[in-house]
Every structure is written in C-alpha cells, then in structure tokens.
Amino acid sequence: xxxxxxxxxxxxxxxxxxxxxxxxxxxxxRSVSWYQQTPGxxxxxxxxxxxxxxRNKGNFPGRFSGRQFSNSRSxxxxxxLELGDSALYxxxxxxxxxxxxxxxxxxxxxxxxx
Amino acid sequence: SQKIExxxxxxxxxxxxxxxxxxxxxxxxxAYLQWYRQDPGRGPVFLLLIRENEKEKRKERLKVTxxxxxxxxxxxxxxxxxxxxxxxLCALGNNDMRFGAGTRLTVKP
Numbered sequence: 001x002x003x004x005x006x007x008x009x010x011x012x013x014x015x016x017x018x019x020x021x022x023x024x025x026x027x028x029x030r031s032v033s034w035y036q037q038t039p040g041x042x043x044x045x046x047x048x049x050x051x052x053x054x055r056n057k058g059n060f061p062g063r064f065s066g067r068q069f070s071n072s073r074s075x076x077x078x079x080x081l082e083l084g085d086s087a088l089y090x091x092x093x094x095x096x097x098x099x100x101x102x103x104x105x106x107x108x109x110x111x112x113x114x
Numbered sequence: 115s116q117k118i119e120x121x122x123x124x125x126x127x128x129x130x131x132x133x134x135x136x137x138x139x140x141x142x143x144x145a146y147l148q149w150y151r152q153d154p155g156r157g158p159v160f161l162l163l164i165r166e167n168e169k170e171k172r173k174e175r176l177k178v179t180x181x182x183x184x185x186x187x188x189x190x191x192x193x194x195x196x197x198x199x200x201x202x203l204c205a206l207g208n209n210d211m212r213f214g215a216g217t218r219l220t221v222k223p
Binding site for chain 2: 004033035041042043044045048055056058090092097100102103104105106107108
C-alpha cells in the first residue's frame with residue numbers, strides 16, 4: 001500500500017510569489033491534515049480536511065489556504081510568500097478525522113523563500 | 115493558551131539504559147495522546163497511542179504513561195540502542211492534533 005505522497009519535495013520561491021503543494025493520502029483515507037515544521041516553532045497545525053470540508057484550522061494568516069478534492073487528494077497554497085514561510089510542510093492522512101486514528105505523514109515538501 | 119512542553123531539547127544516554135522522555139501540557143484536556151518518532155529529513159512515524167482513560171500502554175521496548183491529573187505523559191524506551199537515536203514528538207488530540215517541539219534522543223554505544 002503506497003504511503004502519503006507529497007510533491008514537490010523541494011522548491012525555492014521568491015518573496016511575494018505564491019506556492020501550491022500537493023498531497024495524495026493513503027488509499028481509503030478521507031482525512032488530510034497539514035503541518036508546518038520549523039526549527040524554532042516545531043510542528044504547527046495548519047488545517048485539516050475531511051470529505052472535502054475544512055474541519056479545523058490552526059492559527060495561521062489567511063495567506064495559507066487549502067482544499068480537498070473528491071478523491072481525498074489535497075492541496076495547500078501560500079500566497080505572498082515571506083522569508084518566514086521557509087519550512088518543511090508536512091501532510092498527514094488518516095481514515096477518519098479525530099477519534100485518535102493513527103495519522104500517517106508524508107516525507108514533506110521543503111520550501112525555501114529567498 | 116494551550117502549551118505542550120517536552121522535557122528537554124536533547125537527551126543523551128548510554129546504550130542499554132532506559133530513556134525517559136516527558137511531555138507536559140497546560141490549558142488542555144486531550145482525549146488521547148500519541149508519540150511519534152522523526153528522523154532527520156523525514157516525516158514523523160507513529161509509535162503509540164494512549165487514551166485519557168488509560169494509564170499505561172506497552173509495545174515491545176516502548177512504554178507510555180498518561181496522567182491526566184498531573185497533565186503529563188512519560189515515554190520510556192528500555193534497553194536503548196543507537197538505532198533509537200531520533201527526535202521523539204508527543205501529540206495531544208481532541209478535534210485536532212497538537213504537537214510538542216520534540217526531544218532529540220542520542221543513544222551512545
């Protein structure tokens with residue numbers, strides 16, 4: 001069974017640009033969540049989607065947005081990039097939302113903003 | 115505001131000893147708590163889940179305790195090996211999952 005797949009793995013963007021990251025969950029998983037990981041802040045929750053609906057949102061500005069498609073694949077978008085957005089962006093999937101289901105992480109997308 | 119604190123940023127121990135990692139939280143009542151392992155450049159990998167009505171869980175050389183009165187979880191790795199060297203993250207869950215900053219464990223041969 002294939003794991004969580006994130007693309008691209010590495011990317012470099014310029015301040016002010018926007019970026020879209022993609023996540024394909026494990027087959028059969030309907031919940032997808034996104035996290036930002038930086039050395040200073042650790043793993044910060046961005047948002048969670050379940051059955052194409054945003055279920056929860058972390059404390060991030062509106063420049064960070066996401067969506068989920070009918071096949072459970074998800075994308076997140078960051079507009080007007082800032083230097084501080086440089087981070088590892090991790091996607092995780094689980095069978096259902098909440099309830100202590102095990103979440104499975106992808107390898108992440110490394111974003112560098114210059 | 116909610117806070118999740120893991121005892122120390124780094125922990126060094128000798129091979130064969132028991133590693134004990136701590137996760138404390140405030141202003142939060144999680145329904146469950148999970149521990150993850152993360153290797154450099156990789157995504158976290160699930161290790162153990164313990165629910166609020168459980169005191170202790172074991173899996174092979176791993177043991178986790180959950181004290182909702184103290185608002186603390188302890189994670190133990192017995193008979194530690196150099197291969198156990200990694201960063202360990204605790205995560206608290208209700209409607210979503212919130213992670214601690216992690217403890218980097220180094221097991222020296």
